[in-house]
Amino acid sequence: MSRTTRVLTVDDSASMRALLNHALTSNGFAVSQADDGVSALEWLAVNEVDVVITDINMPRLDGFGLIEQVRGGTRHRDRPILVLTTESSDEKKARARAAGATGWIVKPFDTEKLVAAVRRVAH
Amino acid sequence: MSPEEIQQIFFAECEESLAAAESGLAACKAGTHDTDTVNAVFRAVHSIKGGAGAFGYAALQGYTHTFETLLSDVREGLVPIENKLVDLLLRALDTLSDHVEAAREGGDAPGDASLIAEMEASMAANAGAPIPAAAEDAQPEVADIAEGEEDFGLDLDALLDDLTADFSKPNEAPAAGEKRWKVHLRPHAGAMRNGSEPILMLREIAALGGECAHCEVSQIPQLDGFDPAQGYLGWTFSMPEKVEETAVREIFDFIGEDCALAFGEDQDIPPLKIAQSPPRPVAKPASAATAGEPSPAADSAVLSTPVERPQAPEAKADDKAAPAPAAAAASTPAPPAAGQSIRIDLFKLDRLIDLVGELVIAQAMLVQRLGMAGISATEELALLESLTRDIQESAMSIRAQPIGSVFSRVPRILRDLASSTGKHVKLEVSGESTELDKTVVERLGEPLTHLIRNAVDHGIESAEDRIAAGKDPEGTLTLSAEHRSGRIVISIGDDGGGINRERVLAKAIEKGIVSPDVQLSAEEIDNLIFAPGFSTAQTVSNISGRGVGMDVVRQNVKELGGRITIESAPGKGTNFILTLPLTLAISDGMIVNVGDQTLVVPLANVVESLRPGQDDVQGLGVSRDMLNVRGRFIPIIALRNALGWKSGAQAPEEGVLIVVDTESAGQAALLVDDICDQRQFVIKSLATNFRPVDGVAGATILGDGRVALILDVDGLVACALPGMERQAA
Numbered sequence: 001m002s003r004t005t006r007v008l009t010v011d012d013s014a015s016m017r018a019l020l021n022h023a024l025t026s027n028g029f030a031v032s033q034a035d036d037g038v039s040a041l042e043w044l045a046v047n048e049v050d051v052v053i054t055d056i057n058m059p060r061l062d063g064f065g066l067i068e069q070v071r072g073g074t075r076h077r078d079r080p081i082l083v084l085t086t087e088s089s090d091e092k093k094a095r096a097r098a099a100g101a102t103g104w105i106v107k108p109f110d111t112e113k114l115v116a117a118v119r120r121v122a123h
Numbered sequence: 124m125s126p127e128e129i130q131q132i133f134f135a136e137c138e139e140s141l142a143a144a145e146s147g148l149a150a151c152k153a154g155t156h157d158t159d160t161v162n163a164v165f166r167a168v169h170s171i172k173g174g175a176g177a178f179g180y181a182a183l184q185g186y187t188h189t190f191e192t193l194l195s196d197v198r199e200g201l202v203p204i205e206n207k208l209v210d211l212l213l214r215a216l217d218t219l220s221d222h223v224e225a226a227r228e229g230g231d232a233p234g235d236a237s238l239i240a241e242m243e244a245s246m247a248a249n250a251g252a253p254i255p256a257a258a259e260d261a262q263p264e265v266a267d268i269a270e271g272e273e274d275f276g277l278d279l280d281a282l283l284d285d286l287t288a289d290f291s292k293p294n295e296a297p298a299a300g301e302k303r304w305k306v307h308l309r310p311h312a313g314a315m316r317n318g319s320e321p322i323l324m325l326r327e328i329a330a331l332g333g334e335c336a337h338c339e340v341s342q343i344p345q346l347d348g349f350d351p352a353q354g355y356l357g358w359t360f361s362m363p364e365k366v367e368e369t370a371v372r373e374i375f376d377f378i379g380e381d382c383a384l385a386f387g388e389d390q391d392i393p394p395l396k397i398a399q400s401p402p403r404p405v406a407k408p409a410s411a412a413t414a415g416e417p418s419p420a421a422d423s424a425v426l427s428t429p430v431e432r433p434q435a436p437e438a439k440a441d442d443k444a445a446p447a448p449a450a451a452a453a454s455t456p457a458p459p460a461a462g463q464s465i466r467i468d469l470f471k472l473d474r475l476i477d478l479v480g481e482l483v484i485a486q487a488m489l490v491q492r493l494g495m496a497g498i499s500a501t502e503e504l505a506l507l508e509s510l511t512r513d514i515q516e517s518a519m520s521i522r523a524q525p526i527g528s529v530f531s532r533v534p535r536i537l538r539d540l541a542s543s544t545g546k547h548v549k550l551e552v553s554g555e556s557t558e559l560d561k562t563v564v565e566r567l568g569e570p571l572t573h574l575i576r577n578a579v580d581h582g583i584e585s586a587e588d589r590i591a592a593g594k595d596p597e598g599t600l601t602l603s604a605e606h607r608s609g610r611i612v613i614s615i616g617d618d619g620g621g622i623n624r625e626r627v628l629a630k631a632i633e634k635g636i637v638s639p640d641v642q643l644s645a646e647e648i649d650n651l652i653f654a655p656g657f658s659t660a661q662t663v664s665n666i667s668g669r670g671v672g673m674d675v676v677r678q679n680v681k682e683l684g685g686r687i688t689i690e691s692a693p694g695k696g697t698n699f700i701l702t703l704p705l706t707l708a709i710s711d712g713m714i715v716n717v718g719d720q721t722l723v724v725p726l727a728n729v730v731e732s733l734r735p736g737q738d739d740v741q742g743l744g745v746s747r748d749m750l751n752v753r754g755r756f757i758p759i760i761a762l763r764n765a766l767g768w769k770s771g772a773q774a775p776e777e778g779v780l781i782v783v784d785t786e787s788a789g790q791a792a793l794l795v796d797d798i799c800d801q802r803q804f805v806i807k808s809l810a811t812n813f814r815p816v817d818g819v820a821g822a823t824i825l826g827d828g829r830v831a832l833i834l835d836v837d838g839l840v841a842c843a844l845p846g847m848e849r850q851a852a
Contacts, residue, residue: 013170014466015133019177022129057166071316080318086173093379102318103377108176120323121377 005122006030008047010040010054010066011084016107020053023111029118037061041069044076051122052081053105064099071100080121084109132466133174137223140167141216142531148213149534156204164212165194171223182232183222186239190215193242202245211241217535302364305336306371307385307392309357310378316352319378325358327374333360342395354382357392472521479518480805486511487826519705524564526604526613527555529571533602536572540579546586547597548579548617554604559611559705563683567613567703570679574615574699575600577673582619582697592694594618611705616698622691624648631657649689653677681837684710684727686784712833713781714800714825717762718770721831722795723804723823728783728836730790732798740775748775750792752782758844761794762834765818765843772796783836791840806833818842 007029009020017033024031032047034040036058044052052070056063063083070076080102085092096104102121105114147164150156172187194212196202221233306328310321325335339357343349362371368386375382383393490504498504530552541547583589583598590596601616624645631637631651643651651657655674680687685703704710704727711726733739739751740759749756759780763771772778772794780792804823809816809832818839819832 012166013136013173015129015136015174016170016177018129018132022126057169059163059166071318078315078318080320086169086176097317097379097381100317107173117377120327120374121319122323 004028004030005050005118006032006048007118008032008034008040008043008049008052010034010037010052010058010063012036012055012058016055016084020114023109023114024118027111027115037063037066037069040066044070049076049079051118052076052079053084053118054081055084067100082117082121130178133178134223134227136174137171137227140171141220141223142528143167144216144219145531145534146527148209148216149531151204151209152206152213158198161194161198161204165191165198168194168219171219175226178226180226183226186219186222186232186235189239189242190219193246196246208245211245213534213538214238215242217538220535303334303361304364305359305361305386305388305390306333306368307357307359307390308375308382309339309393309395310354310382311396312350312353312381315354317378317381319381321354321378321382324374324378324382328360328362328371331366331370331374332363333366333371335359336361337392339392353395355395357395359392467521476518476522479515483511483515483803484805484824484826488824488828491826491828519560520558522561523558523705524561525556525558526564526567526611529564529568530555530602530604532568532572533575533600536575537579537600540576544580546579546583548583549597549599551599551601552603553601557604557606557611559703563611563703563705566679566683567701570676570701571613571615573672573676575602578615578617578619578697578699582617582621584620588620592620606705607702611701611703613701613703614698615701616696618696621693621695621697622649622652622689623693627651646689649691652689653687681727684725686727710804710806710833711801712804712823713798714802714831715762715779715781715795715798717766717772717795718768720766720768720771721799721825721829722762723831723833724781724783724793724836725820725833726801728785730782730784732779732781735775735780737776750775750780750782752790752792757782757790757792759792759794760840760843763794765839783840785837785840788837788840788844791844793834793836804831804833 005028007024009017009024009031010033011017011020012035014035017035021031021033032043032049034043037054038060040052040054041061052066054063054066061069067081067083070079070081081100083096083099083101083104084107085096085104086107093104103117105117144164144167147160147167150160151164168187168191172184172191175184175187193202193215197204197208197212202208215238218233218235218238222235224230225232308324310319310324315321329335335358337359339359340355342357343355371386372384375384383396385391385393486507490499490508493499493504533552534550537548537550578600579598583600584592584594586596589598599618601614601618603616604611604613606612628637628643628648628651631648631654632639634654634656636651636654636657637643653673653676657672657674677687680701680703683703685701688700688702689697690700691697712723713726713729713732715722715724735750741749741751741756743749743758748759750759759775761771761773761775762768763773775794778794778796779798780794781798782790782792784790806821807823809819809821812822818835820835820838821833822830823833825831
C-alpha cells in the first residue's frame, strides 16, 4: 500500500481502544480513537479516514446510530465501516449489514483477522 | 503501550464498570428501571466480557457471558424486573466483582456454578426453552483466546509478510491443462452502498489464482440512464482446482447478499437486479430537479446526486432497518456521558498541581512585596489574586473525584454482612457527588469499610432486640458527605443501640488502657474505642474484630490530615464524623512566631488557642507547667525549649497557648510568642529536599519568601513528653 491507511476506532472501552491501537499501529496503520458515536462524528467532521471500526454498545450514540449518520451524510458515506461484535451469528451479520456496515470483526479478535478485515475493505 | 499497560487499563475500566452496574442496579432496586438504567448495567457487564475475552480470562468471560445473556433478556423485556430478579442480579454482580479480582490477582475464580444455574433458570423460566450451559459454550472460544494472548509477542512483521504475499501475487502461474472451476458473480447496488468496493474482491479472487474468463457488459445502459452505484457488470472467473469454494465464499462474507454468487461450469452470471435493490437513500430524485417525472431511481440518480443535503432526514425515515434505540439516540441531543474522561499520567497532573502551588506562593510574595513598596489594592492585583485562586481550584478539581465511587461499594459490604450476621440494614446515602482529592478517595475506602462493618456488627442490634426496643427490625445506615468550610465532612451513622459506655469503660480498665479510678466524660469514654488494642465485642468476630480495629481507622484518617469524632446517644445510635481536607497538597495552618522563627501548626491538630491567666497555669515538679482547661490539666510545651532555640516565650504568660490534639499523648498546649495568621499553605517535603527531621512534617514558603517549618505535632509532643503515653496511663 503506497499510503498509510488511516483507521478510526470507536469504542467506549479504553482497553479495547488500546488493544485495537496496538494491533493496528504495529501493522502500519495510522490510528485515531473516539470513545463513542458522538465523538466519532465530531472527529469525522474535521478529519479524513479510510476505514472506521466501531463497537456497537456505546453510550450517547451507539454503533448502529453512528453508521446511520455516516451513511446519511455526504462526506464519509462511502467509507468502509467495520463493526466489532461479540457474536458471529448470521442474524447479527445481517443486522450489521442492514444497518450499513461494510463488515465485522468478531470480538475477541486476533490481530491477523483484524488486519485482514481492514485490508479487505480499505479502498 | 505494552500489553501489561493495556491490561491495567482494562482493570481500571472494570472498576468503573462494576461501579456503574452497582449504581444502576441500586436504582433498579429503588424502583427506577427505565431503558437507560438497564442499558447502562448491560453495557457495563458487556464491556467487562469484551475485555475478558480479549485478555484471555476464561472464567471471567464465561461468567460474564451468562450474566450478559440474562441482562440482555431483561433489556429486551423478556424477563420482568422484579425484586427477586434485582436481588439475583446484585448477587451476580458481587460474584462478578470477585471474578474480576481473581483475574487481576491471578487467584482462583470464585465458585459460580449455583449462581450461573440460577441465572439460567431465570432466563429459561421466562424465555421458554432452557438455555444450554452458557459457560461451557464460551469455553472453546476461550481456549483460542488464551493462545491469542500469548501471540502478543509474535513476530507481527512475519504475519504481515504472509498476508501481503497472499494478496499481491497469484500462488503459481496456472499450469497448462490444469483443471479449473468457475465462479460467477455480480455485485448488486447495495455492495457499494455499504461502503464496499467490488474491485477489491476481484483483486482477492485474482490473488487466489483466479483468472477472469468473462466480463459481462451487455447490461450497461445508455448514458442518460446510467447510475454509477448500480452493478451493471458481472464476471466469470476460472479458479485453480486446489482453491476451495469456501475460500472464495469467504471473500464475499462481508458483502453477503449484496453480491450474487454462482458456482460451477453449468451456472451463469447471476442476473442484474435493479428493481429489488433500493437505491442509496440520498440518491432519491430531488423534487425540484426532476419535477413531474416519476422515473425509476436508476434513471435519476445521476441528476440528483449533486443535490444531497435535503435528503438526509429522508434517509433516516427510509432506513427502517436501523434499530429504534439507535435512531432515538441519534435524534436527541446527546447529553454529555457521565463518565466521559481522558486519562492523564498522574505524574503530569501532580506536576501541574505543584506548579500551581508555586504560583500561589509567587502571587502572595508579589502582593507582599508591592505592599511594602506602598502599592496595594490595585485592580490588577485583585484580578491576579482571583485568577490564581481559580486556577488553583481548577487544578485541584482535576484531581477531585466524587466520593460516590467509595459509597457505591457499601451495598456490597452490607449484603455480605447481612449474610454473615443476619442483620438486614437499609442504606441511606446523600452527597455522593461531593468531590475530594483522588488520593483521599482511594485511601478512604479502608477506614470507611471498617466503620461500616463496625456499625453493623456492634452498633445495630439484632432484629429481636430492635423489636423489643420498639424499633423497625431493619436497621438503617446513613452515609453522607458534604463540603463544610473548605473541608469534607463525612458521616457514618447507624440507628442502633449507641455506645454502651459502661461496657467500654469496664473493658478499657480491664485492658489497662485507663486506670480504674479515672473520671472520664461521656465523650472521653466514647473516644476510648480508638485506643490501640481495644475491642468491645463479646467474642472477636471475623467481621470487625481482629483486634486491629478503630485505632487503625483513626490512624488512617489522621494520615489523611483528617479527624474523626463520635456522637453517640444510648438507644438511638452512633454517628462517626470524619472531617477531611479537600486535598493533601494544600493544608490549613496556623502561622505562629517563636522567637525570630515562623512556624506552621497544621489546623487539623489545633483544638483551641488561648492566652492563659495566672490561675490557669500550675507548676508540676520543677520543670513542667500544666494548663487548666475547664478543670482538666494538660501539659504545656514551650516550643522554644522543644526545638532548642535561644529566643521565644519561656513562661506561659509571655505568649499564647495553642491546645493541640495528638494521637499518642492526648492533648497538650504549645507555647508560642504569638499567632500571626491562619491560611492555606503548600507542603514541601523536607525528606525529599533535605532529610527527615523529627518533629517537623515539612516546610512551606511564606508570602514574603521566607521558609517556614511545618510542625509534626504528634511527633513533637511525643518527643517533648516522654512517658506521657495517654495521660491516664
